[in-house]
Amino acid sequence: MKITERLRTAEAMHLAKALMFAILCLSVISASLSHPSADKKKHVLVIHSYNQGMGWTDYITQGIESALHSTDQEIDLHFEYMDTKRIHDEQHLQNLRELYRHKYRNCRLDVIISSDDNAFRFLLAHHRQLFPGTPIVFCGVNDFKDSMLVGHNLITGVVGSFDIKATFEVALQLQPGSKQMFVIVDKTLSGAIVKELMMKDIPYFKDVLQFTFLENLDMSEVLERVKNLSNESIVFLISLLIDKSGNTFSFESSSALISQKSAVPIYSHSDVYLGHGIVGGKMNCGDALGQMAGEMALRILYGEKVTNIPVVKKSPNRYMFDYKELKRFNIKSSLLPNGSIIINKPSSFYSEHKGLIWSAIVSIAGLLLIILIFSVNIINRRRAEEKLKKYRDHLEELVENRTRELEGINTELEAFAYSVSHDLRAPLRAMQGFSQALLEDYAPKLDAQGKDYARRMDDSARRMETLIQDLLEYSRLSRSEIKPKPVDLTSVVDHVLTQLEVEIKDKDALIRVDKPLPAVLAHSATLEQIVDNLITNAIKFVSPEVKPHIHLWAEECDTVVRLWVEDNGIGIAPEHHERIFRIFEKLHGIERYPGTGIGLATVKKGLEKMSGTVGVESVPEKGSRFWIELPKKEKQ
């Protein structure tokens, strides 16, 4: 094996190793990603001193749960209820010890939370054996002393302290002038602890209140006493869970019974009674305690050292009151301390119909928004309209100005046309007159050619006169404003035929009119000129050897009348049917059919002015049929 090959093999082996390592890493990572390890799940044990169903205990559970559920951390919660309200002897505790040892021997607990004194004391005594190394968070321990934790660096928690002094103060605030304080307390441990704490606060009120202890009495006795209290009295309930005769009561039922009979408001240090007949006070509330303990447990779960979390000595007590009781004793809620929690408050219209109100507000706001949008839209539209109107006015003004200008130009043109006709005619007269004079006076001196020339001058002058005359007529028609009126076609045709008598006679024309002809809406002078032009053409455009035969008749339909003028003339080739109506268009030389090329243009223009039309049907050599259409005279 050559060196290079060896090197290559070594390289390949390195590469393979690296690859395998990478794959291994990846598979580990992916495994850890896809299967969160069982180790990640945290186990928390909650040990309650009392039983489930006891308000206080359940509040603490709620607080703990709400704190622990506020995190993404997956937590398995275990609950134990020591039930020491019901049974609290050495045997029971022994049994519990055995139970817990067996139950949790294979479960590695991360944190233990205890509620109230009994559970705390139990753990203090046994946690090293039962749950070695597991941190403990206590809550609601009333009888706490720093010395209890000496040698225990895995324990912290919230003390269950009471603000009895604050409760007395608030009672006095709500019932100024009170002189008597009746304290109801039994022989239970917690009752004794609270009483002991209360005794420390009594000196503050020695000038104001006289304290009476209804201690270790039968329930019936207590009820009898509170029934007859004067209104200068206040009742403070510590506990009456077991009476002198051994009758047991729950927190709730005891306070409800007493409240029912009591003539005066009842205050307390603990929220277990709230909602069951007491007015309120500054209260030790279970859920706040539980919440606080839960939060401390979380800190430990996240890795914080227990020794860094100091014991909270002042528990999160709150001013809490029952609206029903306040109402019952006519206590104004405005007198309550700021931040007070009031339960049983009749929900306001707002809170009861929050959704409805908000949806109404939202929909009203929506409607307002829509109205606003519409208003803006309307305003914009109005502005646009105003602008448009301004433009329109401006445009109208422009049009008016332009019309005036055009009218001015028209008037000028009219003046021009007349002056042209006048000025052209003078030299024309001279040409014609003198050529004629030449022919008449100097005929003997002129040879045939000279006479021919003079005659041509004469003819030209005459033709020019016709041209000017026709042009003036056409321009007059173009300019004039025509107002159609009912006109009888028969009389129009008759009148024209009378005027054309000479021409008709000259050509020996035969003219047949299918009378009577209907009435039309037209301008009679213009219509006469049109008919005149058409008949003149019919007479004129015939072959020299042919005798003109002209036939006029009318057709009527709903709204228009069509007048036909048919001749037996030379006809017009189809390709010329349009041209003939244009000004100066002529199809024939001046020698054969003299004309100016204006006649049919005048016909067309005249009809346009009267909302009419003109057309032709023709076969060359056979004849033409011209028709004109005019609006029918409306029936009266």
Add this chain to the structure above:
Amino acid sequence: MKRRNTKGIGLERYLILLVEDDPNDIILIKRAFEKANITNPLQVVENGEEAISYLTGKGSYGDRVKYPLPMLLLLDLKLPRKSGHEVLEWLRRQPILKRLTVVVLTSSQKSSDINRAYDLGASSYLVKPVTFDALVEMVKGLSFYWIILNEKPIIGGEPNE
């Protein structure tokens, strides 16, 4: 009696005054009078001012033997210096001359010209025809109506007689 006498004494002696600036028209009108066999003397003035001078006898026109007052005035409208309308307007305000027969003879067919002429007191309004034959016919008619048929007022005499 007087009228009959006047009628009886050769109508052909009545003077016609032609106010016309176009020399061609002057020649043609004169020729038309000849062709129509109208022998009445024809005086010609070539503008409005001259017409007024003639009628008032100013300057060389003072000689009423040589330049007698006309019985008929043939008046063109488009004239240098003073237009035919102005002459007419002036004439109708002259106590002595106001009754003079005035025939407007012009090429204008403008309705404004026509109406104004009548407003100012024209006796008649004629448009010069283009063809000479038509002119001859017109002159014939003119003379027949205004010189032969028409009863003449007294010009230059007592206003109310």
